[in-house]
Amino acid sequence: MDKIKLWYEEMPEIFENEKKILESRGFSLNKNNNTIEFVGISSVLKEYPLRIIYPDGYPSFPPTVFSDVQDDLVLIRHQTKLNKVLCCFGFSSERWRADFTAREVLQEAEELITHFSPLTYDKDFVLNSDIVPEPRVNQYDYTSGGLLIPTPFGDFSFNDLDVINEGTIRYPNNKTKRGIVSSIKVSGSILVADKGYEHWFGGSTIYKTYIFKVDSPPPLTTTKISEWLKEKNIPYNHKKNQFLIFVFKDEWGHKGNMRMAWVALKITQGQAQWIRCYLVSSDDINIRTPYGSKLSDKRVMVVGVGSLGSIVSTTLAQEGIGKFHLFDFDIYEPANTIRHQVRQSLFALPKVDGVAERILEMTPKADISIYRMAIGSGKDQKGYQKFIDILKNSDVVIDTTGEHSVSHLLNRLCVQYKVPLVVGSVTNGAWSCEIVKYIPNYSGCWGCWNQNFGHMYPPSSPKGQIQFAPGCDQPTFTGGISSINIAGGLVSQAIIDILLNVELDDKQYIVWSERDKEGNRLYSIDYKTNPVLKDCVLCNEDK
The missing domain is CATH 3.10.110.10 (Ubiquitin Conjugating Enzyme)
Incomplete structure (x- = not known):
């Protein structure tokens, strides 16, 4: 060589x-x-x-x-x-x-x-x-692993804590060397980590700890840590396995902007090591997704959490939406993993269960309700009434079922109760995506879209690719996750635009394609208007 x-x-x-x-x-x-x-x-x-x-x-x-x-x-x-x-x-x-x-x-x-x-x-x-x-806090001689500071603690300011605070840590005795602060006692009241974190590191050893506010950062190495602890009058037993946590002001984000930094000291068999603390903070959401705080109180209803619906649901959760109602009757199969966001080990469980778990893995604070039901089946009147109540109180309804009968029903209800609706679908080859937005008092409904564009056909399939009719226990469409990811992103952006009241004239119908009419690779996106039709019974019912 x-x-x-x-x-x-x-x-x-x-x-x-x-x-x-x-x-x-x-x-x-x-x-x-x-x-x-x-x-x-x-x-x-x-x-x-x-x-x-x-x-x-x-x-x-x-x-x-x-x-x-x-x-x-x-x-x-x-x-x-x-x-x-x-x-x-x-x-x-x-x-x-x-x-x-x-x-x-x-x-x-x-x-x-x-x-x-x-x-x-x-x-x-x-x-x-x-x-x-x-930031000074990133310059410590950390050992491997880390300690999670979940919400609400990650959003604490320097004034939210007492000078000395008692707390608990769950820290597994294994090679991962990762743990979580599970509770803090402040001014006599015990505060616990947000509900989404209650199962993190379950079964781990629970350590009692103390959180100390200090007026300057601790030393960057542990070489002379004993002297520093004595100087600060911080009691500790060097022969006892324990955690001590220190909080101090550190510059973050931009010059002059201070927030509270956390660093943990782990003492094991007389040896002291700095453990990096990882904060879960709204600061991180707001700086990466500037409009994330505006979405936290929004309520979305997702009907259909298959390949497209799972991507849309998880994307919206990461964007900052706080409340989800997930509807689907289907069971998760191992083959779904090819395009789905749920891990394969959850096969044989309802898809809504898997998507809810996936959302909580990424955004533990999300509030999720799941409904294992088929919309419009007429078999469960009590469940159907619950479905209507949820729809009426949603900020937007999302249809990713690909079933026209479901789309017709959701469209009728959304027009009746003046609730925005987004219908997202892919073709039977996933080489194109169509998004229809119904915005009350602004655009036509999905029925108007059917009359305006129902006669149009998506681009052709890739040359030489064999297609089949979906149904009969066959996959509902063919196509890879790369195509579905693009479709899911476009659907999610359409939803966010509605929730943020972004006025996009003449953009109620979005068509994305990765093929031309001959089936050759050619990416394109088109925006069309979906006006209210004079003969639309639903849109003109109140007139």
């Missing part, structure tokens, strides 16, 4: 240029075990030695710059305190460009040293010009 050439062997001209620049600045080359490292001293502050190490992927990846100074000289910001790395090109080096040379690397390092050294700290510059700093 041929030996893989390293970057400096493949690009000797670039290497010589880097070497020339750095040697002109007083740096010397150390080459050891195929590692290219240049060693020198900062030209702005002689107290800062610099090591520049070039990675195998250079110039696509930037060099790593170290300044191995004592702790009292570590930069106020933009230097990792544990390994002394300078953050020269921002988070994940997103500002690095492959055409940069050692000149730009040195310039970045010298600017950081100039502005953030404790010897020359420029507070005004930091307040007015600095980019978002690296």
